[in-house]
Amino acid sequence: MNRMTFRLALRNLGRNLNRNLATGFAVSFGFIAIIVSASYNSRIEYLVRQASIYGSRLGHITITPPGGFKNSLVDPASYSIDRDQQIKIEAAISSVKNLDFYAPYLVGTGLVGNGCASYPYVLNAYPSDYLHRVRNTEGYRKFEADSKVWVKGQELSEVPPQLNGVAIADGLSRILKKNKMHLETFTTSNKPASLDCTPGNTEDSLSADSNLQLAGLDWQGEFTAGDAEIVSIYKGYTIDKNDSEIIAPLDLAQKLYNTDRINGYTVYLKDVDPLRLTNIVKELKEKLSSAGVSVDVFSWDDESINHIYRQVTDMMGGWFLVIGLVVFGIVALSISNSATITVMERSQEIGMLRSMGYSQSRIRELFLTENLLLTVVAMLCGAVLAAIVIRIHNQFFIPVNLPATTTPVNFKMQPAAVDLIVAALFAVFMSIFATTVAVWSFSRQNIVSLLYKVRS
């Protein structure tokens, strides 16, 4: 394309201003629609991803004994990792590139009591500094800002181990009527308040101290129980966790369940694309296998451990596909229509250019330049308009509750470069295709018939 062609195309665009404006608007609004729907789609994917890695504390990679992820809550002792294997696994994890940190975990169930009544709990135990480390990752901070999850009280690592400090989910603390933490109820006598369990009198009595009792079966099948102090209350992200979860230091849980084993590892990486962990997982599997350790290794988005992510992204992908096809269809028809009418109206011009010696390919180039120019300008305008819309939209906190979650997330638009590129390439392709087809049929006609064609 030379400068002359470009100038001719620009001038011709001005000659059919109304129709070209209509076409331009169709392309612009189609492009905006694509960007907006793709931005919502990306946002949902991002939110569910962040909720999985940071909210549910799956980490980027999870390591469990074979079958352990699904069964460890029911039979934690049978799906556990002994000390020898722990050493080998930790050596393999330490050699992972981009490792940020890792932590062993243990799961357990039982009854938690407030002195008057008991309720079922699910216990997740990690090293005492684990929550602090997770909450200091950039990913968690972003997730926290988006989802309005919160934590109050002390870090588990800040309190002495003999206190048996635990973090308790907000929903469970309400069920137990225990809304105060150790720092708020601490007295020098450290003696729990006497209880009046008479219905109607329990509220103040129960919340007077932060003491809890945990009971269950230890890993040898014996009944076990122990005290715990609430040092932190947090808003659990999913409803089930918020109503039942207790997070305890690993030492406390191992003492309660009378074991030195664990149920798995959670691994956090840094400076990696969370959607491209296949190679890292494969390498880790090979290292563990060569170390003689038989375990399952999952990336956070593996359907075996995170079917919700798969279901949500598949559903959103389906919606986006439908919306995309409709918008693409409208844009494609607009471009094709515009190109065909333009060429039809200018058949005499084509005839004249042919009589002046312009070749068919030169004429196609001229029309192609015009339509490409129109498409590119319309897309640019659409992109600018979309950026303005997104910027205004993202100024507000738009609360949306995702399924089975406790707190609304900020439903911002999050445009993804790949979606923009695909949409732009499609529009350009349609422009080239429609113009080529329209001009092809006309430029092949007889010059005389083209020159005497009457405008309809």
Added chain:
Amino acid sequence: MKLEFKRNKKKMALIFACFCAAPGLRAQAGTVIVEPNQLIRDAMKAQVFSETGLVCNLDMASVENGKETMSRYEVQSKSDNTLVTTVEPAVKRGQVFLRLKDSVWFYKPGMKKPIGVSASQKMEGQSSNADVAGIDYERDYATSVEGEENYNGIKVWKLKLKAKGLGGAYDVIKALVSKDQHLLLRADYFAVSGELLKTATLEYNNKANEGSDGRPIVSSMKIVSALNPADFTMLTYSNLRQKQLSDEIFHRDSLVK
């Protein structure tokens, strides 16, 4: 006149049939009319139970997955309440299960408060808290007589106990109660799914020594797992003695030392 008599005869037969078939009130077995609630009430009196106070030792021997364990408890019972204190092994000494009328509490020395636990919670081996601390069959179960049979040469009533609500540790208990002394000789415990969980067989070689009417009292109960019959727990009651027990010891707050 004859027609009227025939009509009355039909009415009387109908009333009699309704009376005999009244569910939950009584059942007809052969020619003897039995009162299921009375049967189960009598059977409970032969357990470790006393209105004024009864103390005994309980030795528990379990085999589970080939592993043998032994433990010893002191059981104090009065009316609806039972206090089971661990004596051995030493690491568990002082641990207490307290069954009050409608709740079970566990306390371990050092804990700041006791914790409420389920009656169906496994205590040791095949035994649950309910097995050791006592089941109130009359209060928690609707009893019906299903028939009679010979069990080890003893004539017994076959009873079906269906849990009334959430209070029952088991959904259904099928029990064999001797016809002569109304002693519970065997009990099959079923889950809500209808699956047999375990079977208990009981012997009665004890007698409460003071103020008792000389009725036999349970001396042993063998509980065998239905899932793995090699797993069992034998509960042996010994040194039974009547004792005036204070109501104070059967209080949740008194557990915390």
